[in-house]
Amino acid sequence: MTYAGAIIAGSLEYGETLSTVANPATGGSAGEVATADAAACERAIGAARTAFADWAATPDADRQAAVSRCADIIEEHAETLAQLLTAEQGKPLNGMGARFEVGGAAAWTRHTATLSLPVEYVQDDDDTHIAIHRRPLGVVAAITPWNWPLMIAIWQIMPAIRAGNTVVIKPSPFTPLTTLKLVELLQEALPPGVLNAVAGPDALGAILTSHPDVAKVCFTGSTATGRKVMASAAPTVKRLTLELGGNDAGIVLPDADPAAIAEGLFWGAFINNGQTCAALKRLFVHDSIYDAVCDALVAYAAAVKTGPGTDEDSMLGPLQNEMQFQKVVRLVDEARASGARILTGGSPTPGNGLFYPITLVADAKPGMALVDDEQFGPALPIIRYTDVDEAIAAANAVDVGLGGSIWSSDIARARDLALQLECGTAWVNKHGAIRPDTPFGGVKASGFGVEFGPHGLGEFLSLRVLHD
Structure with missing residues (x-):
């Protein structure tokens, strides 16, 4: 089967270059992707930028409902996503494998829908009003790895759109299929341009990390690549969340x-x-x-x-x-x-x-x-x-x-x-246990910024302090 290499403003786009996604269990093919090119990446960023103003202005309750609907959609298509995930990533369907990952993606999405960061008041009396408001950032670039392709996509997409941002996601060339299918399915719950995808070579990542219309980059991967992401984002002083290597x-x-x-x-x-x-x-x-x-x-x-x-x-x-x-x-x-x-x-x-x-x-x-x-x-x-x-x-x-x-x-x-x-x-007496209500992130060369819970949601918002 051939998959569209880009999903832009709700439309599937098929690039001219076909790329075979390997099945690591057989050495055969898990599917083909008509990969996106630089022009498609630019269109995806443009679509996300165009959609941002309306999505940021959407009532919070409506954004919450949209994210909840995303969880429903993942559950409705759970077996399709799990089978595709096993084919391209190799993990087993059972145990802590593909069905576990899909179930976790739905649960994480549903919890993210419940998160909020209301206005905080430093002082509010007859003398002074000081309030801390939060505003979405703009276009978020999500660059995801091949080990937990669906789960990590959810970790990056859902808090971004819950906070009022729009997203362009680029999955790993090793495992693009499940992410592309996910983004295609979620178009039902989201306005055109809120969630876009481009699948293709690493050069697309460099476009996203350096582009002036991208406000934030989320990257999960190696420390070596994380350094490159930082360097690419530096000229435009982007916000970054980096979850990098560990030992x-x-x-x-x-x-x-x-x-x-x-x-x-x-x-x-x-x-x-x-x-x-x-x-x-x-x-x-x-x-x-x-x-x-x-x-x-x-x-x-x-x-x-x-x-x-x-x-x-x-x-x-x-x-x-x-x-x-x-x-x-x-x-x-x-x-x-x-x-x-x-x-x-x-x-x-x-x-x-x-x-x-x-x-x-x-x-x-x-x-x-x-x-x-x-x-x-x-x-x-x-x-x-x-x-x-x-x-x-x-x-x-x-x-x-x-x-x-x-x-x-x-x-x-x-x-x-x-x-x-x-x-x-x-x-x-345990190792690796994580929860959607508890922040997670690294120190030293394992990156910076946190994911999950209110702390993770705050990574997708800027503070605006009002004095009067």
Whole structure:
């Protein structure tokens, strides 16, 4: 099937260049996109700019109702979106896969509809009136990645339009199909031009990030690309929300119960096959329970099936693209050559798909690329430690800080230690849990700005202070 590469002011546009979207489970095609070009990108920005004034002036209750209707539409077409998501991204239909992602997208949309930031009064009496109003920014460019293409699209689109902005979204060239289908479906709930999409090469992203008619850029992706987005946006001083790379650490204290925490550790690391920014990517375990934790993880992993996402019993799928697949292969091979022990997995699965088995790597050490670099795949380095202060220092000794976790039976102590982690979100006895009512964002090179809840909504509004 061939998909329109642009959706502009409610109309589907088919570019002249066809691009095949790979199915990572088969090596075949998930579909074709008639990709957008620079001219289409300009038209999309123009359509969003034209629609902005009326949408910003739309009564708040009507915008709230439109976002709620968007949630209804996602639910009505949930299976279509899930099947398409599995075909292009590879994640399984079940478990924490495509149906989970679609359900989360609907739930996040519905919660976003309930958000509001009313006028705040600093002083309002006979002497002085000082009120803080909020106003939408204008056109928002949303640039989304390939790991959670539907969910992250929702995270960027919904607060933007709830706040009264208009949007041009550019999905990853690896996974454009579900986003394009989503934008097409949502036209029913939104006036023409409020939500537009362009799918095509990375050069379209550069147009969006530098364009004078774009007021804000939301970008989720690597730190390296985030730096380029910042540089491109600087001349026009755009607002930015950047959710960039992470290399999250989890620290298991000696009083933890290996059997009790194994499931949480496993899914903290391997949700979406490890292709999640806030997944657990470095596991520090105290020497006294190191072998027991390793054994518990190996036992749990043995019951988790990796296979094609269309198999109803698959719990993990392939890596999404060849570049990421080769990176995981290289990092595991280098760790093995440097003295690490492979407890399970460790070699690509034969066949046409980009399958790599669950891989647990013992005796990993800082200095190994698998530890120091974000692997973004199904390979977890497990690092032995004896002093918790040294473990926290090692956890913090990276230039990123998205998430981190402490695992212990002493909750009070775990909370104190978690607050020592240099990250935007710290968890106790869990990792990666996020909610639509709780802000989420990174520190250091993991980006800036937050998403979700009232704090996230505020990122799409400017303050206007009135004195009289």
